[in-house]
Amino acid sequence: MARWPRLWEKKRGKRRTGSPIFGSVGEAMFFAALLFLGSIGLVAVVASIAFESVVATYLFPEATYSAGKCVVMETDLSEKTLDGGDTRYQPMILVHVRSGQRDYVGWTYRRNPTWYADRDAAQKIVDGFRPGWVYPCWYASYDPSTVILRRSTNFTLWIILLVFASFATIGTIGMFYTLLLFGASAERRSALAKSAQKIELIGDLLPPSAYPNIPSAENLTNSPGVRLAYRLPIEVSPAWWLFATLLFSLVWSGMTAVFALAAIADLERGEPNWLLMALTLAAVAVGIWSGYHFLRQISLHTRVGPTYIEISNHPLLPGRDYKLHLSQAGRMHLKKLRVTLICEEEATFLHGTDVRTEVAQVFDAEVANFRGLVVRPGTPFEELLHFQIPLSAMHSFKSSHNAVHWKLIVDLEAKGAGSQRRSFPIVVYPAVKSNA
Amino acid sequence: MTDQPHISISLDRPTRQYAADDELLARFEISNLPAVNIQAIEASVLWHTEGTGEEDMSAHEFVRLIPGDEADGDLTRSQSLKTRLPRSPLSYAGKIVKIHWVVRVRVFVGRGRDLVEELEFELTQTGGEGSGGARG
Incomplete structure (x- = not known):
């Protein structure tokens, strides 16, 4: 009996359920809905403004106004006194406008009354209009009494247009991408994604790595050390x-x-x-x-002052010995100071609607363990140590949902200050073949 | 059962162990399937993860063959795929993260149906021994 394909995917151990065809159809429908919503929204807003619909004249009245020419007849500065005794000033311009066969004469400037606290600022605007001269103005074609001499930028309208345009753009690109990959195997999708990285523009942003899926060590080597080559950054300061x-x-x-x-x-x-x-x-x-x-x-x-770790080389290779300089500043009696080299696996997965991350420590080697140290201000505890990356060690690895991290960990236990753990990430590369 | 369509894959090294930068040669052949039923064949060398996390996958080498690629349109004959392997990621059998390298052959037989066969190999530091976890 034929089984009805599962609409959505679940991971059950090695087995994955779900239909890729339904997945592609769902993806296409999502992008089609975005494209439809964006296009309809854009057309509705633009048409509404062009045809001066009731909605547009209510929401964005100035956007529906037609451009025209007005003759300035007179200018004035309107004044009002507030309750506190302060005075406010508003530029007022008497204009004559002709719309079709209708003439209108009235005082105006902006659509919404604009009051200035500074008289000179308002006067400067008034002085910008000279009686008898013709100036551009805007008004609703059905009502010339709406005439204004200055239009305001309608940010709401631009935001609405931007949102609809974004929907339409994302929908178009998504539809194109989905149709291009419709029914394509996972390998083909991966190969296409890889080819896209070779496109010059994208390639410049993502330079090809000689060691794919190994995290970049750039941020770990841009801080030179005092005693050794590099000072490692702390994971969370x-x-x-x-x-x-x-x-x-x-x-x-x-x-x-x-x-x-x-x-x-x-x-x-x-x-x-x-x-x-x-x-x-x-x-x-x-x-x-x-x-x-x-x-x-x-x-x-x-x-408990800062902990500094410097190392002799970076990135690190399996089977090699490295120097490590530890410096612990502060003012305390340290009951314990332990340095360990660890390797952690990290896996991210969906659990229902939650995204969860599981971490498993798979390697732990003690580099040093000190007890009963007294650290005084100005004289940090310093020690040159050695450690080795095991020959059979897995290299650092990072993909979308899985990772292998290497870290140097400093565990501190100070009298009266509890325990603290400080973590310093490092990157381990695969051993070179000549070592074999 | 012998008349079931079958994809056979073989590698140039019986040990199926390779080191970074090594060249891998895979041969594959389709049997018990009429050539006219084959719409396309996709052969790839790829790694994928297995374990607690969502599966990640990346195709290192990918070829797609269609009947028009062959003079007589017969894709059932023995085909080969050659590639130089990358330096990472290496095969790995960890606790919650595992990395497998495989040669995968997918044969499309129409109506959205396909047959898949894959052969795992090891990509290691030396080409002789795997890194089965970060053991000291």
Whole structure:
């Protein structure tokens, strides 16, 4: 009995379910819908403006206006005094316009009244119009009383046009791409994608690598070391964690202040809002905790200073020995300082609608282990170490959903400052054939 | 079962072990399938991942043959595919990530149906031993 093909794909161990044909059809339908929506939207907006439809005249009135010529008859500066005593000025221009057989004479400048706090600025505009001269103006063809001398840029209209144009463009490219690859095998798609990289323009952006799927070591070698060739960058700087903690503390404190002010205002009016007060007290407690946490982090990171690792070579090759210079600054009593070389596999997969990442450590070699160190300000703990990449080691690898990472890890345990782990990524290349 | 359509693939090295920059020669032949039924053949040398993550794949070498490519239009005869292998990624049998190198032959027989056969080989640092994990 023939089985109904699965509409969507699932991964079950080595087996994948789903129909590539349905996948391509679904993809084509998605892009067709985008193209349809974008095209219809563009045509609707442009036609609506061209034919001065009710919607267009309501939403973007100035865009529907026709260009014409007006004779300036008189100029004036309108004034109004605000409640606080300040004065505002508005340029006013008396114009004569003829639309078909209809004549209209009226005061105008912009569609929306524009009041200036600076008299000179308003006067400068008025002085730009001389009675008896002819100036370009715009008005609705059905009503010359809408005449204006200055048009405003309608950002909303441009954004709407841009959104519809983007839909139409993405839909067109997507449809073309889907039709080109309709029914194509995964290998053919991959080969086409690879060929696209050879196109000069794209090739310039993505230079071909002698070692495909090995991450670039460029960012790891652009910082020269003091003792050895390269100083390795830390994977996640503690400064970012400190900044995140500070940001949370500030945002939370601001929110708590708003709650507190509202609660106090209610209390002063003699109408206490007990729910708001309870929420405010809870927010104050979290605020105090976040402030304490931030100060503790500051204390920890000033006590446990930065860790620097420099290495003699990069990228690294299996079976070779390398030098490593470790420098640990700060002001602390270190119970433990351990340096390890690790290799991790990383796999990203879909679990329902979530994207999940699993990491498995597959190699761990201790490079050094120190105990009972005292680090004083100005005299960091320094040590020259050696390590080796195993001969049978897998090289670093990165593809869309899978990766193999190599790292040097520094684990610190300081008295009164808890444990910290600092990670320094490295790139391992495959061994050269002559080594065999 | 012998009259089922069949694709046979063989490599120039019986050990199926290659090193980076080595040249690989694969031969493939289709049997028990009339030549007129074959719309196209795609032969590729590719790597793909296996494991916990979504499968990634990249074709290193790809050829597509159609009946018009042959003088008599017979694609069932023995064909070959030659390529110089890249320096990476190497074959790998890790814990949650595995990398397999294969020669894959796909025969399109009409109505969107195809027959696929693949033969795995090892791409290693030395061409003689695989890297079965990052062991020290």
